[in-house]
Amino acid sequence: MEPLSAHSTRLARAWLKLGLAALIGSGLLALLLVLSRTPGLHNVFPLRDFFRAALVVHVDLSVLVWFMAFAGVLWSLAGNSRWAALGWVGFWLATVGTALIGVAPFFPNSQPLLNNYIPVLQHPVFFTGLTLAAAGFGLTVLRALLTIPPQIKAIATTTPMSAHAALRWAMLLGAIAAALALGSFGGSWLAVSDLQGIARWERLFWGGGHVLQFQHALLVCVAWFWLADALGAPVAVSGRTLLGLFLFAALPLLAVPVIYNQFEIDSGEHMLSFMRLMIYGHALMAPLVLLAVRSLWQVRQRVSPAKSAFLASMGLFVVGGVLAYLIRGANVVIPAHYHGSIVGVTLAFMGLTYVVLPHLGFGSPDGHLARWQPYVYGGGQLLHVLGLAWSGGYGVQRKVAGAEQLLTSLPQKIGMGLMGLGGLIAIIGGVMFVVVCLRAMLPSQHFKT
Numbered sequence: 001m002e003p004l005s006a007h008s009t010r011l012a013r014a015w016l017k018l019g020l021a022a023l024i025g026s027g028l029l030a031l032l033l034v035l036s037r038t039p040g041l042h043n044v045f046p047l048r049d050f051f052r053a054a055l056v057v058h059v060d061l062s063v064l065v066w067f068m069a070f071a072g073v074l075w076s077l078a079g080n081s082r083w084a085a086l087g088w089v090g091f092w093l094a095t096v097g098t099a100l101i102g103v104a105p106f107f108p109n110s111q112p113l114l115n116n117y118i119p120v121l122q123h124p125v126f127f128t129g130l131t132l133a134a135a136g137f138g139l140t141v142l143r144a145l146l147t148i149p150p151q152i153k154a155i156a157t158t159t160p161m162s163a164h165a166a167l168r169w170a171m172l173l174g175a176i177a178a179a180l181a182l183g184s185f186g187g188s189w190l191a192v193s194d195l196q197g198i199a200r201w202e203r204l205f206w207g208g209g210h211v212l213q214f215q216h217a218l219l220v221c222v223a224w225f226w227l228a229d230a231l232g233a234p235v236a237v238s239g240r241t242l243l244g245l246f247l248f249a250a251l252p253l254l255a256v257p258v259i260y261n262q263f264e265i266d267s268g269e270h271m272l273s274f275m276r277l278m279i280y281g282h283a284l285m286a287p288l289v290l291l292a293v294r295s296l297w298q299v300r301q302r303v304s305p306a307k308s309a310f311l312a313s314m315g316l317f318v319v320g321g322v323l324a325y326l327i328r329g330a331n332v333v334i335p336a337h338y339h340g341s342i343v344g345v346t347l348a349f350m351g352l353t354y355v356v357l358p359h360l361g362f363g364s365p366d367g368h369l370a371r372w373q374p375y376v377y378g379g380g381q382l383l384h385v386l387g388l389a390w391s392g393g394y395g396v397q398r399k400v401a402g403a404e405q406l407l408t409s410l411p412q413k414i415g416m417g418l419m420g421l422g423g424l425i426a427i428i429g430g431v432m433f434v435v436v437c438l439r440a441m442l443p444s445q446h447f448k449t
């Protein structure tokens, strides 16, 4: 990795801390969700009535804040040090926004609405938080577009620099996808004026929510190739070919303005078009995934935290992809797919955190705890995902807790029991990640490699 400017290091460190804080918040709420849905435990768990509000903030802290904050880390590392003030204003707006989202459930009368992608709490504190966070991420995306240099010459060379230049381009494509998603939210917001309640927020976040998935898909591939490079297995194709594959994976983004132009946002066609864009559009990242699997295969290093994360991430992401094609109706196979795919992304970002920490002036995570953490988190999630998929096959509904789940048959109870066991193991894996990172970030560890 090229030497970083002091400014880029400081900004990347700040985004990493916000990302970790969001992951901790989302993990704590996951504990509440799991205990509220596990047979036998949900009867005695006192906070199950808090399930819906917890689900809202669990999703927003994880999918929105953790993912955008980690993108903030990558864009700070890939960009030059210009527009520094823009970077810091963006960061602090997102941080204050996140804090407000985190405390909103504790305000009386904050009604949870479980719409997809960005569920909301109907309370001014939550909406203020979401607006500030969106403004912060918007400025961060703008700065990424202004500061990530498209290195045309480096791409054409046959040196390792060309692959690095291609990854920088891919991070720029990620920022373009983010800008398109923010534009979609703005466009939908202007068009939903007369809708109320859950329908309003479902339509408002539907388009942009699907577009954000392309940002995450592009950046998980960046994380996989960066991990492979750090593990001594540089990508096996030229920078130009790698860039071509990233541009191919980003092609479906061209359909976004067309969908907004063709269909009213409250029309069924609008929603169906974005579902199709997700189902068929993500298939275009298959060449990148295959290339990443090949890189993983070429890793010679026997054990390391980064390798454990790469393996667990790839395994879970593939399971999530397969489950996507098994979704039939609105049952818990949907969160099974979600957790396969997006926790696969989360594991890749966790592995890359281990790689960049020393470059940010912190210690270098190693030892048993760091090497086993991705397997505990990933293994727990795999059980969690398989439990949800099995239960979904027996008709268990999503986003309900306690007795509302109507778990009547033994297969349903076994499935949700497995969900609970896996979820608890995953939460332990999440705590291990926080401990490993905090240990490496302790002042006594700085620059001690």
Ligand code: HEM
Binding pocket: 027, 030, 031, 033, 034, 037, 055, 058, 059, 062, 063, 066, 116, 332, 334, 335, 338, 339, 342, 343, 346, 384, 397, 398, 399, 400, 422, 423, 424, 426, 427, 430
């Ligand atoms: C320790 C790890 C985690 C556990 C145990 C966990 C557990 C859960 C549970 C039990 C639900 C409720 C499912 C339902 O009632 O339908 C849920 C929902 C959800 N979680 Fe997690 N989660 C974890 C990590 C994550 C991460 C890292 C992300 C994203 C980066 C994530 C994103 C989501 C989403 C998007 C939903 C909503 C699913 C839907 O709309 O059906 N989770 N999670």
